[in-house]
Amino acid sequence: MANVFVVTSGKGGVGKTTISANIGCALASAGKKVCLIDADIGLKNLDIALGLENRVVHTILDVTNGKLGAQEALVRHKQLKGLYLLAASQIATKEMISPEDMKKVINSLYKNFDFIIIDSPAGIERGFRNAIAGAEKAIIVTTPELPAITDADRVIGLLENHGMDESNILLVINRFKKHMVKKGDMLTQEDIKENLAIDILGILPDSEAIIVATNRGVPVVLGDDNETSIAKVIKNISLRLQGEDIPISRDLAQPQNGGFVDFFKRIFKRER
């Protein structure tokens, strides 16, 4: 029986798709059977983040239109045998799929996976309602800026109205900049937690490795640089989702871009 998570935010561009792809990869690397569902109908980016864009044959729309079963429409990841993707359709619109359709899709996949992760589109309209329809738990992604946090707050309210318990809504703070927090120019994790009143699942540092990984179509947890700070934090998140008690302080203990260690690393890399 799967744990069904929706990754959502309200605001666009906070890193939902990248985080969905990386958490999926980290869980599958740990031996779990994972299904990623791209609920961003009409835009579809999850296949690109995973480097699977050329392998997609069927989409979620083929499933909801009754052309084939959800299991048959899945694309298996190249490296990870336990990771599957149900891709979104680019030609469809969000209105062509209903929340009921989404529930049916998830029900048909439920028994075959340990984790189902649904990547929600930005906004709080139909696409969002589709994405949350079959989810039991939510991962809210925010960056430490006011527009993203206030949108996250709105989304938490909508999830609660939808019947989701507050304890099942978890927060991931993305693009956290320790040096700005130190200078007093960025909200701390406590400030954000205090206002959103939900538990923190992970704090991801701002990282250039993400851009490089996306360019290559290899999620950062699977790339050559899988010992970067961001990859380590994603692994921490994946362990927490599997029930391990990893303190959040470990996410913050990771060195960040522009830090002292990074400075020396860059010097030595250049010399080579």
Add this chain to the structure above:
Amino acid sequence: MFFGLFRKRKKKKKESGSRTDAKDRLNSIVSSRRRSVPIQDIVPQEVLDGSEVDVKNQIKHYVSEKYNVNEENVKVQFEEHNGYVVIITNVVFH
């Protein structure tokens, strides 16, 4: 000139620490938001239960006749959007 140098530094120090501004603004925004109105607050549950199926069936029947499609290809959904009840109809044309 000499004193002006100190004045400038002092001003710079005061300008830093935008975290406090962000925290205050966040508190004031978040405290007045959260929780939208559920559909049951607009239409009572008993009224909704009684009429929803009937409204859905009538829309399905009307649309299927108008566009000459099977009723199974017409999906009708009730949703609440920011305090409004929205009826969404999807028609699959083959």
